[in-house]
Each structure stands twice: as structure tokens, then as C-alpha cells.
Amino acid sequence: MLYHLLYPLSETWSPLNLFQYITFRAVMAAIFALVISFLIGPWVIRQLAHHQIGEEIRSTGPQSHHTKKGTPTMGGVMVLTTILLPTLLFAQLDNIYIQIIVIATLWMGFFGFIDDYLKVIKKKESGLIARYKLAGQITLGVIISLWMYSRPEFSELWSYTSVPFFKDYVLHLGWFYPVAIVLVITGFSNAVNLTDGLDGLASGLLAVAFAVFAGIAYVSGRVDFSNYLNIVYLPGAGELTIFATATVGASVGFLWFNSAPASVFMGDVGSLSMGSALGTMAVLLKKELLLFIIGGVFVLEALSVLSQWGYFKYTKMKVGKGTRLWKMAPIHHHFELKGWPETKVVTRFWIIGLLFALFSLTTFKIR
Numbered sequence: 432m433l434y435h436l437l438y439p440l441s442e443t444w445s446p447l448n449l450f451q452y453i454t455f456r457a458v459m460a461a462i463f464a465l466v467i468s469f470l471i472g473p474w475v476i477r478q479l480a481h482h483q484i485g486e487e488i489r490s491t492g493p494q495s496h497h498t499k500k501g502t503p504t505m506g507g508v509m510v511l512t513t514i515l516l517p518t519l520l521f522a523q524l525d526n527i528y529i530q531i532i533v534i535a536t537l538w539m540g541f542f543g544f545i546d547d548y549l550k551v552i553k554k555k556e557s558g559l560i561a562r563y564k565l566a567g568q569i570t571l572g573v574i575i576s577l578w579m580y581s582r583p584e585f586s587e588l589w590s591y592t593s594v595p596f597f598k599d600y601v602l603h604l605g606w607f608y609p610v611a612i613v614l615v616i617t618g619f620s621n622a623v624n625l626t627d628g629l630d631g632l633a634s635g636l637l638a639v640a641f642a643v644f645a646g647i648a649y650v651s652g653r654v655d656f657s658n659y660l661n662i663v664y665l666p667g668a669g670e671l672t673i674f675a676t677a678t679v680g681a682s683v684g685f686l687w688f689n690s691a692p693a694s695v696f697m698g699d700v701g702s703l704s705m706g707s708a709l710g711t712m713a714v715l716l717k718k719e720l721l722l723f724i725i726g727g728v729f730v731l732e733a734l735s736v737l738s739q740w741g742y743f744k745y746t747k748m749k750v751g752k753g754t755r756l757w758k759m760a761p762i763h764h765h766f767e768l769k770g771w772p773e774t775k776v777v778t779r780f781w782i783i784g785l786l787f788a789l790f791s792l793t794t795f796k797i798r
Contacts, residue, residue, distance in 0.1 A: 453649060453669045457521075458676065460521045460677040462680065467516060472687065476695045485500065486501065499693070503695045505698040506685065506701060507543060507702065508544075513677075513685075514681045515677075518673055522670050522673040527667065531711065531715060535616070536707060536708045538571045539703045539704045539707035540701075542703060546559035546699040572617060575616070575711060579714075592608075592720060593718055595791075602720075616710035616714065619706045619713075624699060624703050625729075625733055626761065627697050628764065630693040630774075633702055634689050636784045638678075638679050639788050640725050641679050652667060652672070671716065691774050709726060724787055724791040733761075738760075742754065742756040763776050
């Protein structure tokens with residue numbers, strides 16, 4: 432919005448020329464997101480507490496988590512606000528990449544809100560029925576696929592994805608690509624949701640992942656940098672840098688209140704929308720495969736749930752009694768039950784997430 436309002440006035444007042452630079456607008460978006468988080472965070476927490484919008488702890492969860500019952504939840508509303516407001520202020524709103532990422536974030540934010548509403552307000556422990564959430568995720572993937580297919584910006588590379596460690600090589604998926612989009616968006620929306628089980632865990636990992644994507648978006652939108660790094664040049668994709676840095680600022684700002692002991696939880700309105708945004712970001716930048724490295728901890732969390740379920744079913748079929756592979760899934764609960772303090776689990780998972788992120792950056796030179 433500010434870009435469209437102020438940059439045209441740069442001929443009259445030259446300092447406004449700064450708004451043409453993505454780097455300036457990206458830094459401003461991150462700062463605004465962080466400041467807005469600090470300003471509205473205490474008020475949001477008070478309002479959630481006043482209306483008794485508190486966390487309902489699963490009866491099957493770790494016993495130590497029962498002390499968290501009643502902690503204000505649905506803090507994801509604050510996260511969405513602090514991401515979207517700076518994005519709308521500093522990004523080019525007529526940019527197709529920005530339009531898609533904003534819609535994807537709001538779409539799953541809506542389903543997450545309904546899920547939280549049913550669990551917290553209506554006291555339904557299971558929340559929104561899983562198949563309805565899945566339907567929303569699949570529908571979003573189909574919408575994005577059709578949207579990209581119909582736009583000339585994606586016509587040459589619509590069904591292609593970059594392959595890490597290979598120079599100037601893209602994988603042509605043909606008409607399987609829409610399925611890949613659905614799988615990536617659905618998978619990471621659920622993976623972030625599964626990871627959001629410890630104070631500060633998901634918000635810290637999201638900050639790291641989107642910081643990496645901020646850099647990728649910037650170089651992908653510049654023909655000189657993309658040619659130097661031998662990655663796909665995507666005209667206009669640089670605007671995603673503003674969304675990514677706003678998300679970093681919002682995640683760090685939320686972490687201020689979400690760090691142990693948490694004053695507020697993200698809720699599904701935050702985790703589902705952020706996971707959706709992460710998957711959509713990878714799709715738009717043609718980095719779907721690299722996302723599995725950047726978001727490696729999210730992948731491990733999701734795999735721990737799938738392996739727990741699969742092993743239990745397998746052993747039940749073989750010996751008539753199901754056996755668990757992990758003490759509890761997702762895997763962060765496994766380490767809690769092994770005696771690790773929650774803060775140690777979170778810190779070590781952050782370190783692993785940072786290592787994944789750094790390793791993902793090496794793929795641009797190790798080819």
C-alpha cells in the first residue's frame with residue numbers, strides 16, 4: 432500500500448525513492464511486524480484471558496502439560512495480524528506472488544480458527560473433524576495450482592520444480608504437479624501443526640525457515656543473482672521477501688510471549704496458516720524439494736507420527752497387540768518422557784532446525 436502511495440511521489444521528494452528497493456521494504460516489514468507484536472501482544476493476551484479462551488490439554492498428552500491448562504490460546508490471530516499488516520503496507524499488492532501467499536495464509540487461518548473455536552469455545556476435544564481440515568487443505572492446493580496454471584508468469588515453469596545439488600536442472604512433473612502442490616501444502620500445514628506442542632518450538636523454527644526463504648525469494652527475483660547461483664529466475668518473486676521477513680518478525684515477536692513458560696499459545700489458527708504459508712512459499716519459488724531440508728524438523732515431527740501409527744498397526748496385525756515405536760508422538764513428547772526438560776527439547780530442536788537451514792543454503796554452491 433505504501434509502495435503504491437509513496438513511490439510515485441519520489442520525483443517530488445527523492446527520499447521516497449527508497450520504496451523501490453525490496454531490501455528496504457523487507458527490513459521495514461520485519462521491524463513493523465516485531466514492533467506491532469510487542470505493542471498488541473499484552474492486549475491480545477488480556478483479551479483472550481478475559482474471554483476465557485484458554486488451552487484445553489489432551490487427556491492423552493504428557494502429564495506435565497496439564498499445568499498449562501487455561502493458558503490463553505488462539506494467539507495465532509496476533510501472528511496473522513503482525514504478518515499481513517506489514518505485508519499489505521510494504522509489498523506490491525498487484526504482485527501475483529503476494530496475492531497467492533496472502534490468500535493461502537488467510538485460507539488455512541480460517542480453518543484453524545474454526546478448529547480452535549470448536550475446541551476452546553464449544554469444548555469439543557477433537558475440534559474440527561479431520562476430514563474437513565483435509566478438504567480445506569486439498570482445496571487450497573487445487574486453487575493455487577489452477578491459479579498458477581492460468582497466469583502467464585508461471586506458464587514456462589508451471590510444472591517444474593528445482594532439484595537441490597543439481598546445477599541448472601529442474602524436474603518436469605507434468606500433470607502430476609498439481610498433486611505435488613497439494614501434498615506439499617497439506618503436508619507442511621499439518622507438520623507445523625504437529626510441531627506446535629511445546630512452548631516456543633514452532634515459532635522459533637518458523638522464524639528460521641522463513642529467514643532462509645527471504646534470502647531465496649530475493650535472489651530468485653534478481654536475474655543477476657539467480658544466474659550467478661544457477662537457480663531459476665522468477666520475475667516478481669522478490670516481493671515474497673517482504674512477506675517472509677514480516678513472518679520472521681512476527682514469529683520472533685510472538686516468541687517473546689510464547690517462550691517458556693508461555694503466556695499465550697498459537698493455536699491451530701496460527702500453526703495451520705503458517706504451515707500453509709511455508710508450503711505455498713516453496714511452491715511459488717519452485718523449491719518444493721528443498722523445503723524438506725529447510726523444514727527438516729517439521730518433516731521429522733510428521734514422520735514420527737506416521738511411523739508411530741504404522742508400527743502400532745503393523746505389530747497389532749502381527750502379534751495381536753500394538754506396540755509403540757516412540758514413547759509418545761510427535762517426537763518432541765518422546766524426549767519429554769525420557770526426562771528432558773521442555774526448554775532443553777525446544778533449544779535442541781531449534782539447533783537442529785538451524786543446522787538444516789544452513790545445510791539448505793549450501794545446496795546453492797555444492798552442485
